[in-house]
Amino acid sequence: MLLPLLSVLWAGSPQEDPGFELRVQESVTVQEGLCVHVPCSFSYPGVGGSNSTPAYGSWYRIKNPKVGVLMATNNPAREAKRKNKFPFHLPGDPGAGNCSLSITDAQRGHGGNYYFHLDRGLMRHTYKSNRLTVHVRALTQTPDIRVKEPLESGCPSHLTCSVPGACDGAMPLTISWTGAALRAPELDLEASNSSEILLIPRPQDHGTNLTCRVTFPRVGVSTQSTITLNVSYAPQNLSIGICQGNCTELKYPGNGSSLPVLEGESLLLVCAADSNPPATLSWAQGSRTLGPSQPWEPGVLELPRVQLGHGSKFTCQAQNPLGSQHVSLRLSVVYPPRLLSPSCSWEGEGLHCSCSSRAQPAPTLRWRLGEGLLEGNHSNASWTITSSSAGPWANSSLSLSGPLGSGLRLSCEARNAHGSQSAAFLLLPGKPELGGGFVLGTVGGAGVAGLLSLCPCLIFFMVKICRKQAPEPAAGGKDAACTLGPLSQFLGLHVDPLCYLPAPITLIGPPSLLPLGVTSPSIRQISP
Known part of the structure; x- marks a missing residue:
């Protein structure tokens, strides 16, 4: 591979003898260790004739005004006498007017002025008018790293390293490769000293550097290039x-x-x-x-x-x-738990309450009767608890039997790691003049406040129910005197009594089905 030539200035010289002319560029620049080819042609009297006498050309470097050092020749006799072998060559045929010069493995000492000399039979002529100046600079050319196939994870790919301007057939160069991708077990480590390597990249090689370093042994200089690998790979991690x-x-x-x-x-x-x-x-x-x-x-x-x-x-x-x-x-x-319509009802001579809740994770349910805690599946002579769960649901029922004291608080509580919710039922005394009866109502923090806000409506509701249930008017056409039920006292309501109601709540079963002389048991649930 040849380094691209600098601009060429062809020039003849009027000082040459008639018929002698040399055409060559005035100067050429080459970097250490690299090569350059300088085109050159010349003419002399009789060129192109049938004379079979061989023509010999030689290039000399001017050491001083009177001495020239032979650098290249096609004359075997002079070549044999040369003590120093310089990397200069005459690739053309001087007999055909070709004086081209090739320089391989240029060194700093090769710089200077050169002239061409022709020998043919008895004719000897030195073309001193048109001289060639050679400049040798420090090596700055870097290698070219070429990837022959796209880098894809798991697929073999060939990579080559070469230095533009390095001569084909010159002294072998020393090439070394370095990079994280070369640690792959698929890589033949012996090939790392070659100008071409076979690489099977991995995903982790993407974005890593690969360096090729080239050393010119004759000159003792090195140059290197580094590329960043662009490895394609399927999604991972x-x-x-x-x-x-x-x-x-x-x-x-x-x-x-x-x-x-x-x-x-x-x-x-x-x-x-x-x-x-x-x-x-x-x-x-x-x-x-x-x-x-x-x-x-x-x-x-x-x-x-x-x-x-x-x-x-x-x-x-x-x-x-x-x-x-x-x-x-x-x-x-x-x-957190959500209670779904907890309720209580009278069944025979006992009270039956049920409580259901949904939560994730599934809640645990427990009952409180007064100050006592009731949980799990237990029973005794006074009460029985039955609990079950399925998925996010938990269900529990409580059956109470025997005498129940008035003013007794009963509550169902659902709880999991994210919160709790409860519903409370309050057993209230019934109508005093009937004695022995009781009313069951539910209370809770937020529910009580809600009831208080609805007091006017409740009072109206109570009055309306009272009028429906009051006995026939006494003689004289007036309603019988009555008092507000005990729940009004619990809620702190202060109103003029119009009539008695068991409680301002929904009745469980119509009063007409209950025995006379017994206060209608009723239940109110107040959401917490």
Whole structure:
């Protein structure tokens, strides 16, 4: 391979003898260790004739005005007498007027002025008018590293290293390769000293450097080049990072993990993949494809408020032309207990109460009777508890028998790791003049406040029911005097009594079905 030549100045000289002319550029520059070819032609009287006398050309470097050092010749006799073998050659035929000069493995000492001399038979002529000046500079040329096939993970690829301007057939160069990719077991280490290597790249080789270093032994100079490997590979190391609530850093639960998330909490899912070229990322919930939260960030999925419907498998898929990979995460939506219509009813001579709750994880249910705690599946002569659970549901029933004191508080409580909820029932004394009766009502913090806010409505409701249930007017056409029931005293209501009601609540069973002289038992649930 030849170094591109500098601009050439062809010039004849009027000082030459008639018929003698040499055409060569005035100067040439070459770097240490490299090669250069200088085109040259000449003419002399009789050139092109039938004279069979051989023509010999020689190039001399001017050492001083009177002495020239022979650098190149095609004259075998003079070549044999040369003590110093310089890397200068005459590749052409001087007999045909070709005086071209080739310089291989240029060295600093080769710089200077040169002239051409012709010998043919008895004719000897030195072309001193048109001289060639050779400049030898420091080596700055770097090697070219060429990748013959695109670098794809697992596929063989050939890489070559060469120095532009280095001569073909000159003294062998010393070439060495260095780089992390060369540690691959598939690489033949003996080939690392060759101008061509076979590389089977891996994904981890992408972005690493590969260096080729070339040394010119004759000159003792070196040059090197480094390239960054661009290795294509399918998506790998796919991961999902999560950010719950006001987090400061992502957490990575791993493929196939189950993640508990509190209902109503915000959740950010960030999918990332290692691939080249970059993979296209997409999200799916179950079999349904989801759109990205932000089009410019397809790997980010944001759930501002987690709902029960989000409790399923979320899958992120990464795909590029070389393959695809997916990773999944199952969301388990957790939430505190929710009591569903707890109730009590009279069955025969006993009181039967039921309580159901749903939560995730499933709640535990327990009863409180007065100051006592009742839980699990237990029974004695006075009470029986039966509990069961299935999935997120928990159910419990309480049966009370025997005499019940008035003013007794009964409550059902559901609890899990995320909270609790309870419903309370209050056993109240019944109508005083009937004696022995009682009323059951429920109370709770928020429910009491709600009832207080609804007092006017309750009073109206009580009055209306009272008028329906009051006895016929006494003689004289007036309503019988009556008093407000005991729940008004419990709630702190102060109103003028119009009539008596067992309690401002919904009756369990119509009063007409109850024995006379017994206060109608009734139940009110007040949500906590």
